[in-house]
Each structure stands twice: as C-alpha cells, then as structure tokens.
Amino acid sequence: MGFWSVxxxxxxxxxxxxxxILMGAxxxxxxxxSGVTNLCIExxxxxxxxxxxxxxxxxxxxxxxxxxxxxVIGIAVAMxxxxxxxxxxxxxxxxxxxxQVISGTAINMLSTAVSLFLAQTITGSGNITIVRxxxxxxxxxxxxxxxxxxxxFTSTYWTTWVCLFIWALSWFLLYKTSFGLRLRACGEHxxxxxxxxxxVHRMRYIGVMLSGFLSGLGGACILVTYAGEYxxxxxxxxxxxxxxxxxxxxxxxPLGILGSxxxxxxxxxxxxxxxxxxxxxxxxxxxxGMFPYVxxxxxxxxxxxxxxxxxxxxxxx
Amino acid sequence: xxxxxxxxPLEARKASPLVVSLSAVFLGIVAGCVFILxxxxxxxxGFERILFGALSNTxxxxxxxxxxxxxxxxxxxxxxxxKTGLFNIGASGQMLMGGITGSILAYYLPMDMPRxxxxxxxxIAAMLAGAFWGFISGFLKAxxxxxxxVSTIMLNWIAYWICYDFIPRFIIDPTISxxxxxxxxxxxxxxxWLTELTGFSTLNYGFxxxxxxxxxxxxxxxxxxxxxxxxxxxxxRFCAEYAGIKVNRSIMVxxxxxxxxxxxxxxxxxxxxxxxxEMGKMPNEGFDGIAVALLxxxxxxxxxxxAIFFGILKMGRGSLAATGIPTEIAxxxxxxxxxxxxxxxxxxxFWNGIFHRSFSRKEDxxxxxxxxxxxxxxxxxxxxxxxxxxxxxxxxxxxAEKEGK
Numbered sequence: 015m016g017f018w019s020v021x022x023x024x025x026x027x028x029x030x031x032x033x034x035i036l037m038g039a040x041x042x043x044x045x046x047x048s049g050v051t052n053l054c055i056e057x058x059x060x061x062x063x064x065x066x067x068x069x070x071x072x073x074x075x076x077x078x079x080x081x082x083x084x085x086v087i088g089i090a091v092a093m094x095x096x097x098x099x100x101x102x103x104x105x106x107x108x109x110x111x112x113x114q115v116i117s118g119t120a121i122n123m124l125s126t127a128v129s130l131f132l133a134q135t136i137t138g139s140g141n142i143t144i145v146r147x148x149x150x151x152x153x154x155x156x157x158x159x160x161x162x163x164x165x166x167f168t169s170t171y172w173t174t175w176v177c178l179f180i181w182a183l184s185w186f187l188l189y190k191t192s193f194g195l196r197l198r199a200c201g202e203h204x205x206x207x208x209x210x211x212x213x214v215h216r217m218r219y220i221g222v223m224l225s226g227f228l229s230g231l232g233g234a235c236i237l238v239t240y241a242g243e244y245x246x247x248x249x250x251x252x253x254x255x256x257x258x259x260x261x262x263x264x265x266x267x268p269l270g271i272l273g274s275x276x277x278x279x280x281x282x283x284x285x286x287x288x289x290x291x292x293x294x295x296x297x298x299x300x301x302x303g304m305f306p307y308v309x310x311x312x313x314x315x316x317x318x319x320x321x322x323x324x325x326x327x328x329x330x331x
Numbered sequence: 332x333x334x335x336x337x338x339x340p341l342e343a344r345k346a347s348p349l350v351v352s353l354s355a356v357f358l359g360i361v362a363g364c365v366f367i368l369x370x371x372x373x374x375x376x377g378f379e380r381i382l383f384g385a386l387s388n389t390x391x392x393x394x395x396x397x398x399x400x401x402x403x404x405x406x407x408x409x410x411x412x413x414k415t416g417l418f419n420i421g422a423s424g425q426m427l428m429g430g431i432t433g434s435i436l437a438y439y440l441p442m443d444m445p446r447x448x449x450x451x452x453x454x455i456a457a458m459l460a461g462a463f464w465g466f467i468s469g470f471l472k473a474x475x476x477x478x479x480x481v482s483t484i485m486l487n488w489i490a491y492w493i494c495y496d497f498i499p500r501f502i503i504d505p506t507i508s509x510x511x512x513x514x515x516x517x518x519x520x521x522x523x524w525l526t527e528l529t530g531f532s533t534l535n536y537g538f539x540x541x542x543x544x545x546x547x548x549x550x551x552x553x554x555x556x557x558x559x560x561x562x563x564x565x566x567x568r569f570c571a572e573y574a575g576i577k578v579n580r581s582i583m584v585x586x587x588x589x590x591x592x593x594x595x596x597x598x599x600x601x602x603x604x605x606x607x608x609e610m611g612k613m614p615n616e617g618f619d620g621i622a623v624a625l626l627x628x629x630x631x632x633x634x635x636x637x638a639i640f641f642g643i644l645k646m647g648r649g650s651l652a653a654t655g656i657p658t659e660i661a662x663x664x665x666x667x668x669x670x671x672x673x674x675x676x677x678x679x680x681f682w683n684g685i686f687h688r689s690f691s692r693k694e695d696x697x698x699x700x701x702x703x704x705x706x707x708x709x710x711x712x713x714x715x716x717x718x719x720x721x722x723x724x725x726x727x728x729x730x731a732e733k734e735g736k
Contacts, residue, residue: 053480102670106670106673106674110674110676110677111676112673112674112675112676113673115418115480116418116621116625116669116672116673117670117673117674119418119420119618119621119669119673120666120667120669120670120673121670122618123618123621123622123662123665123666123669124663124666124667124669124670126662126666127659127662127663127665127666128366128663128666130657130659130662131366131657131659131660131662131663134657134659135370135657247612248611251488252484252485252487252488255481255484255485258481259481259485262478262481298496299495299496300492300493300495300496300497301492301496303491303492303495304488304489304491304492304493307485307486307488307489307492308485308489310481310485311471311477311482311485311486311489314471314475314477314478314481314482314485315471315475315477318475318476318477318478319475319476
C-alpha cells in the first residue's frame with residue numbers, strides 16, 4: 015500500500031471523526047465565551063446520540079417512511095433534546111450560582127443514567143442500532159479535482175458540509191456582529207457589559223443553550239455517520255472531553271479549534287483504523303486505543319501554560 | 332448582661348449541611364418516583380424492592396456493606412482532593428490501576444506466602460500505583476496548568492486501555508477470553524470469619540480498611556500541618572501562597588493521596604468484592620464516589636453514611652427486575668442527587684427562609700409577652716432558654732394582637 019493510498023483512506027475517515035468533536039468544541043466555545051464553564055459536553059453529546067437513535071429507529075420502522083427524512087428528523091430531535099438538557103446546567107450555573115464543574119458532572123451522569131433508563135424501556139436492552147446511516151457520496155464536480163478531490167470531496171457525508179457551514183457561520187456571528195461582541199464581552203468583563211445595558215444572564219443562557227444545540231448535533235452526527243448505534247456500555251468514549259481539550263488546545267478561537275479537532279480526528283482514526291494498515295499491525299490494540307488520549311495530554315501540556323481562557327469563565331454573575 | 336450567649340445576639344438558625352444533604356436525597360428520590368411513574372410503574376413497590384434487595388437478610392446486608400466499601404474509599408478520595416480545591420473525577424482510572432496491580436500480584440505471588448506479609452504487599456503496591464496515577468494529574472496541574480478535570484478523564488481512558496492490554500497479557504482466563512481468571516480466595520481481601528459471619532457475602536477486610544482510612548483522612552485534615560496547608564490552598568490559593576505555603580507541592584501531594592485512596596477502593600473492588608477484572612469495562616463507582624463525597628459534605632463521617640446509602644441503592648436495584656423497572660433508576664437517582672447538591676444554594680436558602688420566618692414569628696411572640704410584663708430588656712440580650720420560654724408564653728398574646736389589628 016503506497017503512501018498516497020494510505021492518505022486517501024485516512025483523511026476522509028479523519029474528517030468523519032473530526033466533525034462531531036468540532037461541533038462539541040464549538041458548543042463549548044459559545045458557552046465558555048459567554049462565561050459559563052461547560053464540562054457537560056460529553057453528557058449533552060451522549061444525549062444527542064440517544065435521542066437521535068431512538069427517534070430514527072422508531073421512524074425507520076414505519077413502512078415506506080423515507081430513510082433520509084427519518085435521519086433529518088432524528089438530528090433535529092437530538093438538537094432540541096440536548097438544548098433542553100443544557101437548560102438544567104444553565105439554570106444551575108446562572109440563576110443558582112452553583113459550582114459549574116459539579117453541575118456539569120451531574121449533567122454528565124444524569125445524561126448517562128437517563129438515556130440508559132429510557133433505552134431500556136424503549137428497546138429492552140442498552141443498545142439502539144439504527145437500520146441505515148447516511149450513505150457516503152462524492153461531491154459532484156469537486157471530487158474530480160486532482161489531489162484535493164480524492165482527499166476532501168470523495169465519499170463524504172452531507173452532515174459534514176452542514177457542520178462546516180455552521181462553523182463558518184459561528185465565526186461570522188462571533189467576530190462580525192454586535193451579538194458576538196456582546197457574547198464575548200460577557201465572558202471577559204460581565205459587569206462592563208451589564209453597565210452598557212446588556213442582559214448578561216440572557217446572553218449566558220444563549221451561550222449555554224447554543225452549546226447544547228451544537229453538542230446535540232455533534233452527537234447525532236456520531237450516530238448517523240460512523241457509529242450507527244447508541245451503546246450504553248461505552249457511551250461516546252470521552253469524546254466530549256476530547257472536545258473540551260480541543261477547545262483549550264485551540265485557544266478558544268474558531269480557527270484554532272478547527273485545527274485542533276482535526277488533529278484529534280486524525281488521532282482517533284489512527285486508533286480505530288490501525289488494524290487496517292500494515293504499518294500498525296505489530297502494535298497491540300491497547301496502545302493504539304490510548305493514543306488519542308495520550309496525544310491530548312501532550313497537546314494540553316503545550317497549550318495550557320499560556321492560556322487564553324475567557325477571564326470570567328466559571329465566575330457567576 | 333454581657334457574656335450571655337457568648338456575646339452573640341440571638342438569631343434565626345442557619346441550614347446545616349445535614350439538612351441540605353437530606354433535602355437533596357429527598358428530591359433525588361422524588362425525581363426517581365417521577366421517572367418510575369412516567370413509565371407507568373408503581374414507585375413504592377420499586378423502593379420496597381430496593382430495600383428488600385439490600386437489607387432483607389445478613390447475606391444481603393453483607394453484600395451492601397461490601398459494595399459500600401469502595402464507595403467510602405472513593406468518596407474519601409474525591410473529598411480529599413476537593414478540600415485542596417481540586418476535582419478528582421479520575422477515580423475510575425485510579426481504581427483500575429489499583430485493581431490491575433493487585434490482580435497481577437495476586438496471580439504471580441506464591442500461594443504459600445503468609446497472609447500477614449501478603450496483604451500489606453498488595454495494599455501498598457496498589458496504593459503506590461494509584462498515587463502515581465493521581466500524581467500525574469497533580470503534576471500537570473502544578474507545572475503546566477492543565478485542568479485536572481480534563482487530565483483525569485484522559486488518564487481514565489489511558490488506564491482503561493492499559494487494562495485492556497494487561498488483562499489478556501498476564502491474567503486472562505483461557506475459557507472466557509474477555510475476563511481475568513478469578514483470584515484464589517487466599518489471595519483476596521476476603522476473610523473466612525467475615526464471610527461466614529455474613530452468610531457468604533462479599534464483605535471483606537476492605538470494609539475495615541475503609542473505616543481506618545476514614546479516621547486517617549480525618550486526622551490528616553484536622554490535626555496535621557499538611558492537612559492545614561492543603562485546606563488553605565483549597566480555600567484561597569493566592570492567600571496560601573502569600574503565607575508561604577508551597578501551593579504546587581500541595582496540589583501534587585493532594586492528588587497523589589487522592590489517587591492512593593481511590594486505588595485502594597479499586598483493590599477492594601477487584602480483589603475482594605468481585606475478584607475478576609473484565610476487559611473494556613470502566614468502573615462506574617469512580618463517578619458514584621463524587622456523589623458520595625458531595626452528599627457527605629466532604630467529611631469522613633458524612634462520607635461513611637452516604638456511601639452506605641448509595642450502597643443500598645446500588646445493591647438493592649438488583650431485585651428490581653421482578654417489578655419491570657429498569658435498574659438504571661438507581662443511577663438516575665444518584666445523578667439527580669448530585670445535581671441538587673451542586674445547586675445547594677437554593678436548598679440552603681429555602682431552609683434559611685423557613686427558619687427565618689419561624690424565628691420572626693417567635694420574636695413577635697416574645698415582644699408581645701415582654702410588652703405585657705413591661706419588660707424593657709432588648710430581645711438581643713435574652714438567653715436561649717428565656718427566649719424559648721417567652722415565645723411559648725407570648726404565642727397567644729401575639730396571635731390576639733394580630734387578630735385585633
């Protein structure tokens with residue numbers, strides 16, 4: 015297997031792993047930039063996986079119901095469900111001035127327990143497997159471009175393009191609109207923003223709810239792209255925490271997190287596809303499995319020292 | 332008049348941590364009832380089954396205490412780090428490290444080794460492994476400012492994959508290729524007299540160890556300079572630094588001790604409670620330990636009792652199958668309780684409001700009574716006994732006054 019063919023099989027898979035982490039990290043970005051520490055990305059994403067899986071399974075069981083429509087509805091339901099769950103964190107963190115780290119952990123545990131509880135009542139087991147996920151497609155004209163075509167535009171999921179569009183929109187929203195300026199200011203000097211007549215609590219609610227919305231989308235993407243099932247046993251393997259690490263590694267900036275999540279996506283691919291490539295055949299599964307987490311720790315060592323965290327993140331107002 | 336009530340004016344009671352914790356438990360159970368009602372089952376039957384499953388005979392009580400053992404140790408671990416202002420959610424990984432160290436030693440140490448030499452060896456080895464695992468997070472936090480929540484989660488998964496690699500390599504059971512071979516009873520923490528006393532339950536020496544650890548943790552935190560330094564760092568890092576306490580060192584020491592406690596929990600779990608390790612399984616107890624510590628208000632006594640409460644929930648849920656309620660209801664209740672302990676501000680202010688209202692009602696009664704006797708002593712100067720007596724006497728007077736208006 016030549017270098018080129020290895021690359022053309024790694025990159026599309028890495029992109030598929032990147033997108034959910036990117037959405038989780040982007041959600042965390044909104045929340046932290048508005049001044050609320052959000053460690054419940056993991057729980058919100060898991061809840062997205064579960065609610066999308068439950069919805070899609072129910073809809074795909076209806077004879078004659080379009081598979082694609084079922085997936086679209088499932089993604090929408092996941093986004094709404096995770097937004098509702100994130101409201102719990104917002105209420106605790108903003109109104110009750112609770113310890114945001116503990117509240118986030120509680121949401122993570124609540125999400126794991128409630129989704130498993132509901133899965134047991136719906137399907138009778140801890141797993142929900144959907145009938146059909148999104149089919150990979152080549153982008154019509156762009157996939158014919160030499161070099162770039164095979165790497166980025168062949169066998170892609172349509173959700174990838176939606177998510178990338180949302181990422182670009184977020185960049186515009188955060189840096190080119192007055193809403194974005196206010197949101198970012200809420201995370202730096204909330205009292206200054208309040209004296210300018212902006213409702214800090216409302217901005218923070220929007221920040222946390224957007225994080226729920228995007229994490230739900232990320233979770234649904236995991237389900238409809240590479241996973242294909244909700245599995246209570248392994249959950250989402252700490253992917254939500256990888257998203258938080260990517261947020262720190264990307265220094266709380268949209269462009270930064272695009273780079274850092276792609277790095278983690280690449281690590282995930284190496285961990286999961288190691289068996290396929292002869293280069294990795296002699297390395298035991300255990301070492302490949304821990305690779306993304308070790309890489310994350312090393313990345314954090316280099317990026318945490320000079321932290322650009324929002325000043326007021328985690329401070330109740 | 333000075334000197335009465337130690338110079339403090341009488342005022343309304345404040346909500347104690349115990350009241351807040353009990354309210355959180357109450358709300359958690361209410362939430363559990365709501366969930367059970369949502370799926371159309373009878374919540375009272377469910378809770379009755381949980382109590383039956385956990386406490387109905389000596390064997391079940393023994394099993395509940397056996398389950399509580401690791402919850403006590405992990406609760407202590409989380410609480411210890413919490414006192415230094417650190418949030419240790421890596422107890423699962425530390426448990427795995429303690430468990431794998433203990434299991435490998437149990438497998439390879441000679442069988443005819445006397446127990447009084449063998450037991451200290453595996454206990455110390457497991458604690459060292461966990462201390463190292465906790466120390467990594469502390470080191471990364473102190474030297475590189477890596478958030479301990481993220482680093483401990485990453486270390487959890489690294490420990491998970493280490494076990495995934497070590498179990499088949501060293502201690503696999505050839506007939507079931509995803510589990511380790513059960514450890515011989517002489518090499519576990521189980522003791523014949525404890526097993527026989529509780530009708531062959533899983534209760535083991537770990538329970539005694541966990542009580543000893545409660546005392547040791549209390550002693551370190553309350554009676555030693557080390558404990559004082561750690562708590563100082565936890566309450567105000569910059570103030571502690573200014574006072575000359577080595578903050579970075581304290582963070583590393585605290586995480587190492589927390590790791591050692593959690594891995595001892597792992598040892599009691601894998602070499603006493605279950606005696607086997609499964610590949611690809613992250614122990615849930617590491618997260619339940621957070622609930623134990625928070626509910627117990629991070630005090631060793633509180634942790635002991637809250638661990639037994641969670642032990643009852645976790646052991647009793649096994650008997651739920653007959654009622655058709657999914658056993659995950661126990662985890663749902665645990666998670667809800669953590670949410671409510673995190674939002675303890677609202678619970679505390681709720682109780683403070685109630686105490687305040689009842690106090691001001693009593694104050695009115697006292698004033699009415701004193702007015703009737705032309706007593707001009709300010710209310711603040713009364714002793715507790717006088718206050719209580721006057722409030723009782725003046726109750727009717729105050730009521731009459733109110734109705735008169």
